[in-house]
Structure formats: C-alpha cells, structure tokens
Amino acid sequence: MFPSYRSRYLPAMTLREIAALPDKAWAPVIVVCGAIEQHGPHLPVAVDSLLGQVWVEQSLARLPADASCYLAPPITIGKSNEHTGFPGTLFISKDTLRLQLLAIARQIHAWGFRQLAIIHTHGGNFAVTGYTLREITATYGLRCGVLSPKVDLGLPAQEMAFGYHANTAETALLLAVAPQYVDMSGAVCEYAGSITDPGQLRAERAPATMAWITSDLSKSGIMGDATAGTAEQGHAWVAKTAQGMADAIAETCRVGRAAVGL
Numbered sequence: 001m002f003p004s005y006r007s008r009y010l011p012a013m014t015l016r017e018i019a020a021l022p023d024k025a026w027a028p029v030i031v032v033c034g035a036i037e038q039h040g041p042h043l044p045v046a047v048d049s050l051l052g053q054v055w056v057e058q059s060l061a062r063l064p065a066d067a068s069c070y071l072a073p074p075i076t077i078g079k080s081n082e083h084t085g086f087p088g089t090l091f092i093s094k095d096t097l098r099l100q101l102l103a104i105a106r107q108i109h110a111w112g113f114r115q116l117a118i119i120h121t122h123g124g125n126f127a128v129t130g131y132t133l134r135e136i137t138a139t140y141g142l143r144c145g146v147l148s149p150k151v152d153l154g155l156p157a158q159e160m161a162f163g164y165h166a167n168t169a170e171t172a173l174l175l176a177v178a179p180q181y182v183d184m185s186g187a188v189c190e191y192a193g194s195i196t197d198p199g200q201l202r203a204e205r206a207p208a209t210m211a212w213i214t215s216d217l218s219k220s221g222i223m224g225d226a227t228a229g230t231a232e233q234g235h236a237w238v239a240k241t242a243q244g245m246a247d248a249i250a251e252t253c254r255v256g257r258a259a260v261g262l
C-alpha cells in the first residue's frame with residue numbers, strides 16, 4: 001500500500017506523528033515532480049514518474065545517519081504540453097503546477113516545516129518550478145531548492161547534445177529498474193540534428209536555442225539513441241545518481257541546520 005520509505009512518507013503518517021516530528025526546522029520536505037507523457041514506442045508513458053520513485057527509494061537507502069527528509073505525495077502529471085500530438089501524454093497547465101506547489105508549500109509551512117526541495121524527472125517542469133520556488137520563499141519564508149546532482153554518464157558527444165527524451169539514459173534506466181515494461185523492438189535512434197552540422201542553433205544545450213514541441217523534432221517520439229541503452233549501464237547510473245541525490249539531501253540538511261543555528 002505505502003512505499004518502502006513509509007517512515008518518511010507524509011501521507012502514511014497520522015496527524016500526531018507529523019506534529020511530533022523533531023526535525024521540521026531543517027529537514028526538507030521533498031516533492032518529486034514527474035510526468036505522464038509519451039516516451040517513444042518502447043517505453044511506458046509513466047517513465048518520469050516511475051524514475052522519481054526510484055530516486056527516492058534508492059537515495060533514502062544511502063542517506064547518512066545525520067540527515068533527514070520527508071516526502072510529500074509526488075506530482076505525477078506535470079507540465080508536458082510539448083508532447084501533445086502523441087497518445088499517452090497527460091498534462092496540467094503551468095498555472096495548475098504552480099498552484100499545486102503553492103498549496104503544498106502553504107500547508108507544510110503551517111505544519112512547521114521550513115525547507116522544501118524538488119526532485120525533477122521531467123525537464124518541462126523546470127521553468128515553472130523555478131519561478132514558483134522563488135514565490136514560495138518570498139511568500140512563506142520557506143527555504144526552497146532543487147536536488148539535481150551532476151552525474152557524468154559518460155555518454156557520446158552526439159547523445160549529450162541531442163539526446164533529450166526517451167534517450168539512451170532513460171532506456172538504460174528503465175531496462176535496469178523495470179525491464180518488464182520495455183519493448184526494445186520499438187527502440188530507434190532519432191536525432192533532431194548532428195554535432196557535425198554547421199551552426200549552433202539547437203533545441204537545447206547550445207549557445208542559441210529555440211522553443212520546440214516534440215513533433216518539431218521527432219517522428220517516433222524518441223529524441224536520442226534509444227537503441228544504445230543497456231541494463232548494465234542503467235544499474236551503474238541508478239547507483240551513481242542515487243548517491244548524488246543522497247549527498248544533495250544531506251547538504252540541504254546541513255545548510256538547513258546552520259540556518260537555524262543547529
């Protein structure tokens with residue numbers, strides 16, 4: 001019924017348990033922001049939401065003893081309007097996402113928490129949470145941030161530049177954590193451009209970028225080389241990323257304690 005991290009999952013607690021938590025002044029409440037959206041012909045549409053649960057489970061297992069955190073219910077439907085036109089995409093508006101985050105922040109502040117952190121698994125939510133976290137800090141005085149460890153996956157330059165979605169990394173991660181949901185017969189390599197192309201105007205990760213929706217860049221829904229993902233890589237990347245996430249949570253706790261003089 002409840003996830004393995006029940007002792008840190010706020011919806012699994014009674015009101016008395018929440019009231020009695022001893023570390024609300026510095027332990028962050030984490031909101032995992034995912035998506036339900038097309039991930040090409042080979043991956044389930046819940047990839048981003050599923051990976052959010054993987055990062056939580058795996059990073060909590062690595063959390064040092066002096067760190068703490070609590071989990072709000074995840075936001076599973078995100079701001080995914082860029083993937084419209086493909087079956088399988090659900091999305092809420094940027095305003096709904098903002099209001100949902102504000103509602104969570106208002107209540108956890110009222111319960112006594114003073115830190116909020118986001119774990120992102122879907123790029124389309126970044127821009128909205130960026131300005132919303134600032135609004136939350138200004139409105140409620142909560143310290144807010146994003147947990148996003150920088151992990152070098154050792155990907156080729158072409159994938160680094162053009163592997164945006166349902167790519168080598170996401171395919172490998174799913175092969176590692178939920179292989180029964182992957183159909184590699186649908187995996188293809190589809191890039192919106194090449195690193196050998198002249199000019200630097202690209203969809204992402206370039207000096208000049210453009211606003212895009214997926215149908216501008218991809219026929220299959222894949223942006224990257226899905227055929228290159230392996231379970232072996234996936235297991236290594238899960239471990240690396242989860243450790244980076246645990247370190248980021250611990251750092252948030254350290255800064256949170258310092259902020260209240262502990």
Ligand SMILES: [Zn+2]
Pocket residue numbers: 039047048121122165166170
């Ligand atoms: Zn994804």
